[in-house]
Amino acid sequence: MLRRQAYEWRGIVPDGASPPVTLNLHPILTLNPVIPAYNAAALAPVDIFVGGYGSNLDIPANVTASQFIVLDEISVWPPEASAQIWIEETLYYVNPDGTATRGVTGNTTPFTPTGGNLRQTIIANPKAPLGIMPSYRLTDTPIYIKQGQTWGCYFYITQLQQTQICGKGTGTSTWDYSVSASPRPEEGDLWVPRVYLEFVLFDGADSIIAYKLMQQDIPVTVENVTAYKQMVIRHKLMADIHEKKENEKKLSDIPERFI
Amino acid sequence: MTITKQNYLWCLNPARMAAQGRRLPSPGEQFSIFTDPFGEAVLNYADRQGDVLTESSLVREDHFIVIDNFGSTGGVSAQWIQDPATNLTINWVPNGFVQIAIDNVWYYQNPEDIKSWGISGDAAPFPSNLETNFGYLLEPNIYVRPFETWDVRYVITNQYPNLALYPYAPGCFAQVYVQYWEFTGSDALICEQLMKVGIEVNVDNVEWFRRQLLLSRGLDTTDWEWYLAVSQKYWEGERAKAKRPDEPKLAHKDKRTRSG
Numbered sequence: 001m002l003r004r005q006a007y008e009w010r011g012i013v014p015d016g017a018s019p020p021v022t023l024n025l026h027p028i029l030t031l032n033p034v035i036p037a038y039n040a041a042a043l044a045p046v047d048i049f050v051g052g053y054g055s056n057l058d059i060p061a062n063v064t065a066s067q068f069i070v071l072d073e074i075s076v077w078p079p080e081a082s083a084q085i086w087i088e089e090t091l092y093y094v095n096p097d098g099t100a101t102r103g104v105t106g107n108t109t110p111f112t113p114t115g116g117n118l119r120q121t122i123i124a125n126p127k128a129p130l131g132i133m134p135s136y137r138l139t140d141t142p143i144y145i146k147q148g149q150t151w152g153c154y155f156y157i158t159q160l161q162q163t164q165i166c167g168k169g170t171g172t173s174t175w176d177y178s179v180s181a182s183p184r185p186e187e188g189d190l191w192v193p194r195v196y197l198e199f200v201l202f203d204g205a206d207s208i209i210a211y212k213l214m215q216q217d218i219p220v221t222v223e224n225v226t227a228y229k230q231m232v233i234r235h236k237l238m239a240d241i242h243e244k245k246e247n248e249k250k251l252s253d254i255p256e257r258f259i
Numbered sequence: 260m261t262i263t264k265q266n267y268l269w270c271l272n273p274a275r276m277a278a279q280g281r282r283l284p285s286p287g288e289q290f291s292i293f294t295d296p297f298g299e300a301v302l303n304y305a306d307r308q309g310d311v312l313t314e315s316s317l318v319r320e321d322h323f324i325v326i327d328n329f330g331s332t333g334g335v336s337a338q339w340i341q342d343p344a345t346n347l348t349i350n351w352v353p354n355g356f357v358q359i360a361i362d363n364v365w366y367y368q369n370p371e372d373i374k375s376w377g378i379s380g381d382a383a384p385f386p387s388n389l390e391t392n393f394g395y396l397l398e399p400n401i402y403v404r405p406f407e408t409w410d411v412r413y414v415i416t417n418q419y420p421n422l423a424l425y426p427y428a429p430g431c432f433a434q435v436y437v438q439y440w441e442f443t444g445s446d447a448l449i450c451e452q453l454m455k456v457g458i459e460v461n462v463d464n465v466e467w468f469r470r471q472l473l474l475s476r477g478l479d480t481t482d483w484e485w486y487l488a489v490s491q492k493y494w495e496g497e498r499a500k501a502k503r504p505d506e507p508k509l510a511h512k513d514k515r516t517r518s519g
Contacts, residue, residue, distance in 0.1 A: 002399050003366060003367075004395075004396075004397060004398055004399065005367060005368065006367070006378055006382055006395050007369065007370055007375075008379050008381070008382055010335060012335060012336065024369070024373070025375065025376050026354075026356070026376055026379075026416055027416070028286045028287050028416050028417070028418060029335070029336065029337065029354060029416060029417050029418065030337075030418050031337045031339045031417075031418055031420060033335075033336050033337070049370065049371075057369055057370065057371045058371060059371050060371075061370030061371060062370075062371070064372065111381070113333075113334070113335070113381065114333025114334055114380065114381050114384045151370075182336075183336045185338060185339075185340065188334065188336065188338050188352075189334060189335045189336055189381075192335050192336065194381075196382060196394075198395065201368075222398065222399050226399075226457060226458075226459060227494075227497070229457040230456065230457040230458060230490060230493070230494060231494070232457075233455075233456055233457045233490065234456075234487065234490040234491065234494065237483050237486055237487040237490065238487060240483055241483050241484055241487060244483070
C-alpha cells in the first residue's frame with residue numbers, strides 16, 4: 001500500500017498549568033493556549049518526536065520491517081527557526097566543509113500559519129505573517145528511510161528574542177521564546193513554533209519493491225513503484241502464456257487413441 | 260456509465276445547531292462529516308439545513324470512488340473574539356484535523372505507527388489562498404472499491420467558549436471540503452480491471468482502456484493474451500510520453516509537480 005502521510009509538530013500546550021510537552025495526539029487546547037518557554041539554550045536542538053517540548057510521541061520514529069519511507073517535504077516556522085533531519089547517526093544537512101548545520105530555516109521553507117477564521121475586524125491592527133514562498137524543495141532529491149532505521153528531526157530556535165515583519169497590519173511583531181506566554185489575539189498563530197514533514201509510506205509488498213528499486217539506483221517514487229508492479233504483472237502474464245502454449249504443444253504431441 | 264467529479268462541503272454552524280437543540284461535538288470527539296449529527300452538508304443539500312446524510316457511504320457494486328483532495332478550516336489557537344455589544348462569539352478557530360477511514364482502516368498514522376488525528380487545516384486549508392502554504396496534496400489518490408465503506412472524519416481540538424454567556428453568532432465556524440471522482444456502471448468495472456493490471460485509476464486511463472475495449476471488438480477480452488497486449492500497450496505509451504518532456508502533463512497526474 002502507498003500512502004502519503006504528514007506529521008505536524010507544534011510547540012503549543014493547552015494552558016499555563018500544562019507541562020511543556022504533550023504526548024501522542026495533538027492536545028485539546030483551551031481558549032488561552034501557551035507557547036512554552038524554550039528550555040533548551042538558544043541554538044540547541046530539540047527533537048520533534050521525543051524532545052520533551054511541544055507535541056511529542058511515546059517513542060522515536062522507527063521504520064518497521066515491512067515499511068519504506070520517502071521523505072519529500074519539510075517546512076518550518078517561525079522564520080528564525082530551523083529543522084534538521086537525522087537518520088540513525090547521520091545528520092542530513094551539512095556545510096560545504098562537511099560539518100553539520102542546523103538544517104533549513106523557516107525563511108527557506110516556511111510553514112506559514114493560515115490565520116484560521118480571523119475574518120472579523122473588531123480587533124484593532126490584526127497582524128498576519130508575511131507571504132514568504134518556499135525557496136527550497138526536497139521533492140527532487142527525497143530522503144529514503146529504509147527498513148529498521150530510526151529517524152527524527154531536530155528543531156532549533158536560532159534566536160530567542162525575535163522580530164517578524166508582518167504582511168498585514170502595521171510594522172513588526174516581537175516574541176520572546178525564553179518565557180511562556182499565550183499567543184496574542186491580534187497575531188493569531190504568528191509565533192507558534194512548527195515543523196511539518198510529509199512522506200510517502202510504502203507498506204507490505206510495495207516496501208519490498210521500493211527497496212528493490214533503491215538497490216538498482218532507480219528513484220523510489222510512486223510512479224516508479226507503480227511501473228515496477230505493472231512490469232511484474234506483465235512478466236507473470238508472459239510466463240503464464242508461455243507455459244500455456246508449451247502445455248498445448250505437449251498435449252498436441254501425444255498421439256490420439258481410442259480408449 | 261458515467262464519470263463525475265463530485266464534491267462535498269460540510270459546515271459547523273453552532274448558532275443553527277443551538278436553535279435546533281443539537282449539541283456540539285466535544286473537543287477530541289472524532290466524528291463523520293457524512294452521517295454524524297453535527298453540522299450540515301452545505302453544497303449538496305442547501306435546502307436541508309441542519310441535516311447531514313442519513314446513510315453511510317457504502318460504495319455500491321457498480322461504483323468506484325477515487326478521492327482526489329480535501330481541506331478544512333485552518334488555524335491553531337482559538338483566537339476567540341466576542342462582540343462587546345451583543346456578547347456573541349464572532350470568531351473562533353476549531354483547530355481541526357481530517358482523517359479518512361476505509362472500512363476499519365485509518366489512512367493517516369503517526370511515525371510510531373498508531374492512528375493520528377489526520378491532516379490539519381493548516382496543512383490542507385479550505386478555502387485555500389495565495390498566502391497560505393501549498394501544504395498537503397493527496398498523491399497517490401485513495402481508491403474506494405465496491406462494497407467498501409468510506410468516511411471522512413473530523414475532530415475539533417479547541418475548547419468552546421462558555422456557550423451560556425457567549426453563544427455563537429450565525430455562520431460557519433468550521434468547514435471540511437472533499438472532492439472525488441465517482442465512476443459508475445461499466446466505468447467502475449474498468450476501474451477494477453485497471454487495478455488488476457496495476458495501472459493507475461484516473462479519468463484518462465479509464466477512457467484509454469475503454470478505447471482498447473472498443474478497438475478489440477469481437478475478440479475475447481478475457482484472455483491472458485489480451486491483458487498482456489493491453490499492459491504492453493500502456494507501457495509503450497508511458498515510455499513514449501517520457502520521451503517527450505515538453506508534452507503537456509495529463510490533468511490528473513503528478514499533482515505535486517504541477518503545483519510546483
